[in-house]
Amino acid sequence: MTIDLLPFAVSLQLGLWVTVILAVCMFPFAWIFARSTKAWVPWVESLFSLSLVLPPTVLGFYLLLFFSPLSPLGQFLDNTFGLRLVFTFPGLVLASCIAGMPFMITALRNGIMAIPEHVLEASWTLGKGRLETIWHVVLPNMRPAILAGVITTFAHTLGEFGVVLMIGGSLPGISKVVSIAIFERVEAQDFASAHVYAGILLLTSYVGVFLLNRIQRTQRLRDARRDSV
Amino acid sequence: MATKHRWSCIVLLLSLSSQTYAQNLNFSATNGFDSNKVADSIIVAAAANLASVGDLLKSAFEAKYAKASVTFVYGASGALSAQIQNGAPYQLFLSADLEFPKRIFDAGLAAARPQIYARGMLILFSLKALEFKKGLAVLSDPTIKQFALASPEIAPYGKAGREALVSLGLWDLVKAKIVTAQSISQAIQFTIGATGIGLINKSALYSKNLASFIDKEGLNWYQVDDSLYSPLVQAYVVLKSAASNQTTMAFAGFLSSREGKAIFLQAGYALP
Amino acid sequence: MIQFELEKTLKRPGKSKERLEKPSFRLEVKFALAKGQFVGILGPSGSGKSTLIRCLAGLEKPDVGFIRLDGFTWFDSHLTINLPPQQRSIGMVFQDYALFPHLSALGNVLYANSDRPKAMEWLDRVGLADHASHLPRELSGGQKQRVALARALAREPELLLLDEPLSALDEELRADLGELILSVQRSTRITALMVTHSRQEIARLCDTVIELKSGKLVSEKSCQKL
Numbered sequence: 001m002t003i004d005l006l007p008f009a010v011s012l013q014l015g016l017w018v019t020v021i022l023a024v025c026m027f028p029f030a031w032i033f034a035r036s037t038k039a040w041v042p043w044v045e046s047l048f049s050l051s052l053v054l055p056p057t058v059l060g061f062y063l064l065l066f067f068s069p070l071s072p073l074g075q076f077l078d079n080t081f082g083l084r085l086v087f088t089f090p091g092l093v094l095a096s097c098i099a100g101m102p103f104m105i106t107a108l109r110n111g112i113m114a115i116p117e118h119v120l121e122a123s124w125t126l127g128k129g130r131l132e133t134i135w136h137v138v139l140p141n142m143r144p145a146i147l148a149g150v151i152t153t154f155a156h157t158l159g160e161f162g163v164v165l166m167i168g169g170s171l172p173g174i175s176k177v178v179s180i181a182i183f184e185r186v187e188a189q190d191f192a193s194a195h196v197y198a199g200i201l202l203l204t205s206y207v208g209v210f211l212l213n214r215i216q217r218t219q220r221l222r223d224a225r226r227d228s229v
Numbered sequence: 230m231a232t233k234h235r236w237s238c239i240v241l242l243l244s245l246s247s248q249t250y251a252q253n254l255n256f257s258a259t260n261g262f263d264s265n266k267v268a269d270s271i272i273v274a275a276a277a278n279l280a281s282v283g284d285l286l287k288s289a290f291e292a293k294y295a296k297a298s299v300t301f302v303y304g305a306s307g308a309l310s311a312q313i314q315n316g317a318p319y320q321l322f323l324s325a326d327l328e329f330p331k332r333i334f335d336a337g338l339a340a341a342r343p344q345i346y347a348r349g350m351l352i353l354f355s356l357k358a359l360e361f362k363k364g365l366a367v368l369s370d371p372t373i374k375q376f377a378l379a380s381p382e383i384a385p386y387g388k389a390g391r392e393a394l395v396s397l398g399l400w401d402l403v404k405a406k407i408v409t410a411q412s413i414s415q416a417i418q419f420t421i422g423a424t425g426i427g428l429i430n431k432s433a434l435y436s437k438n439l440a441s442f443i444d445k446e447g448l449n450w451y452q453v454d455d456s457l458y459s460p461l462v463q464a465y466v467v468l469k470s471a472a473s474n475q476t477t478m479a480f481a482g483f484l485s486s487r488e489g490k491a492i493f494l495q496a497g498y499a500l501p
Numbered sequence: 502m503i504q505f506e507l508e509k510t511l512k513r514p515g516k517s518k519e520r521l522e523k524p525s526f527r528l529e530v531k532f533a534l535a536k537g538q539f540v541g542i543l544g545p546s547g548s549g550k551s552t553l554i555r556c557l558a559g560l561e562k563p564d565v566g567f568i569r570l571d572g573f574t575w576f577d578s579h580l581t582i583n584l585p586p587q588q589r590s591i592g593m594v595f596q597d598y599a600l601f602p603h604l605s606a607l608g609n610v611l612y613a614n615s616d617r618p619k620a621m622e623w624l625d626r627v628g629l630a631d632h633a634s635h636l637p638r639e640l641s642g643g644q645k646q647r648v649a650l651a652r653a654l655a656r657e658p659e660l661l662l663l664d665e666p667l668s669a670l671d672e673e674l675r676a677d678l679g680e681l682i683l684s685v686q687r688s689t690r691i692t693a694l695m696v697t698h699s700r701q702e703i704a705r706l707c708d709t710v711i712e713l714k715s716g717k718l719v720s721e722k723s724c725q726k727l
Contacts, residue, residue, distance in 0.1 A: 002284070061311065068315035087318050118599035121560050122649075124586040125593040126613045127656060136612070140603040169317050170302045171272065184303045187414045188280030189436030 001193045006173050007181040008200065013089075014164075014177060015157045018096045019150055022104040025097075026149075030108035031134070049102045056099065056162025063095050063167050087169040095167045096157050103152040111145020112138065144219040151212045158205055262479040268296035269476035272318060276325035277303045278413045281436040282496040283323070289492060290483050297476045305412065307383075313338055313468065320471035321480060325349065325413070326385040330466035340472035346484045347498035349461030350431035351389045351453040354420055354442070361451040365393060368403045368426075376403075377419035377427030379410045386413045389458035390428035396457045428453070432497035455499075462501065503660060503692060505576075506531040507556055507566035511549055511716060528552055528563075528716035537690040539683075541697060541707035541724075549716040550696045554662050557694065558593050559586035570659055589660075592653030596665040598645040600637040606648045607633040614655035623651040627681060643674040650682065654689065661686070663695040667702060679706055 033045045051059055067085040068074045077083045085091035115138055123133040139146075161179040168175025170184070178201050185194035275283050283301040290299055302319065304312075306329045313319060313333055323346075324330050330343035359367055368376055379387030387410075394400040408424050410416035413433075420427030421438075431452065434443050442449045465484060471477040483489045490500055509528045528549040534540050544550045555561040557568060559575065562583055568576040575584045586593075592613075600609050606629055610620040624630050627647035637645055646666060653661060666682065667675045683706045686693050697703060703710045704724055712720040 057308070061308075064311065064315050070315060074316070084316075086316055087312075116597070116599070118595045118597055119601060121558075121586070122593065122595065122599040122652075123601075123612075124560070125558055125589075125591055125662075126652070127587050128612075129587055137601055137603075141601075165304060166308060166312070169312055169319075170304065171318070172300055176302075184277070184280060186418075187277040187303055188284065189414075189417065189433065189438050190281070191438055 001196065002185070002190065003193055003196055004172075004181070007176050007178045007197070008204075010089075010173065010175065011158055011177040011179070011201075014092060014096060015154045017093045018100055018157045019104075019154045021093070022097055022100055022153055023108075023146065023150060026101060026104045027108055030105050030112055033105070034109045034112035048105055051099050052102045056160065057166055058162075059099060060095065060163040060166025063098070063163070067091060067094075067167075086167055087171060087175065089174050092164060092168045092175050095163050096160055099160060099163045100153045100156050103156050104149045107145050107149030107152060108142070111142030111148075114145070115141055144216050147212055147216045147219070151209055151216075155205060155209060158201070262294075262475060262482065264294055264296065266475040267294040267479040269474060270298040270300065271320040271471070271474065271476050271480060272300045272302055273321045273323055273480070274302045274304065274309045274313070274317070274319040275323040276306045276309070278325055278430065278432075279303070279323055282432060282493065282498070285492050285496060286484070286489070289488060290480055293483070293488075294476070294479060297479070299480060319468060320474060320477040321465060321467050323465045323484075325463050327462045327464045328385075330464045333466050333468070338469050340467040340469050343464040343466045344481065344485060345462050345464045345501040346489070347463045347493040348455075348501050349386065349389075349463055350455065350497065350499055351386060351393065351428060351458060351461065352431045352434070352450045353426070353453060354429050354433070354439075354450045355426040356421065356449070357425060358445075358448045359426075361447055364451060365397055365399055365453060368394075368406065369399060373406065373426060375406050375408050375424045375426075377410055377416045377424045377429070378407045379413045379416040379428075383411070384413050384416070385461050386416070386428070386430050389453075389461055392459060393428075393453050393457040430497070435495065435497045463498070502533060502535055503557075503568070503570050504533040505557065505566065505568040507553070507563035507568070509549075509552060509556065509561075509563045509565075511552055513547060526716050530711075530713070530716075530718050532711060532718065532721075534692055534694065536692055539686050539693045539695070539706060539708045541695050541703035541710040542713060543697060543700065543703055543710055544713035545698065548713040550713050551664055553713070554664050554694060554696050557660070558591055558662050559584060559589050590656075590658045591660045591662055592656060592658040593662045594646070594649050594653050594664065594666045596668050598637070598642070598649045598669075600645055600648055600652075602637055605634045605636055606640065606644075609637070609648050610652045610655050613652045614657075620651075620655060623655045624648070626685065627651045642670050643678055646670065646678055647681065650685065654685065654691070657689075659692060661691050661693040663693065665696055665698070667697070667699070675702070682706060 029048065033041060064086055065071065066073060069078050069084060069086065074085070077085060083090070085094055119137060120133055123137050128136065159179060161183065164175060164177055165180055170176045170180050178197055182194050182197045182201070185197065280303050283303070287299045287301060291297060306324055306326070309322060310329050310332060313322060314336060322330060322333060327343060327345065330339070333339050334343055353361070353365060361367060367373065378390045381387040381391040391400065394403060408419050410419050413430055416427055417429050417433050420429055433439055434450065446452070465481065467477055467481050494500065507528065507530055510525050511528050512525050530553055542550045542553060552561060556563050563576065563578065565578045566576070567574065567578070570590070574580070574582050575589050576582060601612060604612060607620060607624060610623055611617065614620055621630065621633065624633055627650055629644060629647050629651070632640060632644060637648070640648065663682070667678055670678060679702060695707065707724050710722050710724055711718055
């Protein structure tokens, strides 16, 4: 049996980076999608969901072509910043962010939409600017939604396989995540090792998601007892 | 001694010495590498179904060159080719066919021509003991409802399987029973998990979960006559960026060496 | 003194026959409030009264017109000035209370004015000093509206806007809360504008009442109060 714990470290780091980056970066978009009535909003919103539609391997393939050091963009990034976005961990984070965007954005957007308009207006009439209102009123009142976004994005990133395989190259310690390690052991007909990897992954994911769900339920129960505010 | 005999002796002596000379060449080919210079970490991209022999090659090579480290990266040959064409940091590509290494060479990405390292062998495998006296014709038996075959369009072993069945005139009789797999690995999975019987690679027997069947030839598996299908030639190619890398060259040499060949034989392949 | 003149095209709400014939109507109001005056805006649903008060708050923008407080311009379409609500000296009470669910009664008032003693004073004034640490979900409708009132006044704004503040409450509570609003307005002498569809409320609380119908000011009267 060949069990190596390195893939777990890579998967965990990938999950954390992607979740944090998406939670922060997707918020402005979620805000616009939730509150703007401009005509272009549905069009752009649909663009963000595209990565859900493409098969992950196909998405990975196009990202590979797009950021390849042989492509114009890839060359520019390489020459100007010394940055490679294929077969590197940063490249993997970027690709996984693109793949995981829809999960975070949907959760955040729904959380923002659930806040009554008058509550935001009250904040403005009390002299608080938009950013202050978002920080002091919106965020504290969308905790369950943020948690939902975190759970689904993290879980999705951990299970991501197709994109990672294509753009990561399965390099140990860099892009070889648990899902790929399992695949490789299955291909080697080494099912015993595959079972162990899968078991550890399932167990840790289950515990993590269970805990987060518990927190979310407690929040929801509290909110359900609210009257219309 | 009679002239005839004398000439035979001379010829015999010459051939024996040339054998030794050739062996010496091989010997020096593998030992011609200074262990101190073979000290890098290299990455070998390999077709997914080579995973079990990959483990063996890695251990043997690293035992020989203590400072070197070989990392195997497995994938579908098509995906690996695409990655190589887009800057993947691999030093050597070990394929399960000749096509992909050729394409990489034609694309100008290889340091040298593809080198054949082994030949694959096709077998018919059954979880339940079967009467293999009739060879592949057993597939036309009404008791066999389905069998697994890798896709002839995309997998070399699938293509070989079809060729063999066509040569024996069995294709039309049995094609309705085929469960098509997308790769040889999937064909093995289907065979073990769903159909119970399938045309797979002999090297599958030498992997951990089928090892118990190795000595059950004629009972659980039957080696298809290799004249019935085009040779399943397997080649590797050293990538351009690794042209001067000692460790990569040592590994390439290792694959072609006696030791390397022995590993392939042990793993269910035939020599090229 | 608050002077304003506004015009805005509004969509007629609902699905009446009127709406099909004339889907939009024009809100046109010109008015001035003296300092300390308590004005009621009366009108049926869809007459534009909520829009009017929201324009004064800066939550909606008139098409044409101006809004000035003591010569200080909040809105002027010709000069393209439009101050957002944050920069207007207002306090607003909503029909559905609009309290911050995650903050206690005191927390809600502190949000407006971080001076703790002052905030407690306001809570006391609306009779909720012993409910300071209660969350909105633990308060009744009447209590919530009191907190909303305290919160709106804690910043000591120039103008108090009330958008149907009693409509969501039960009969019995309306009288009490109405009394509270009146007494607070009287003691602070704050200029106040209240939107309602109830003549009784107007009669009880306001100095002056203006009536809106289909967006037009149709009457302006003084009220006799006790």
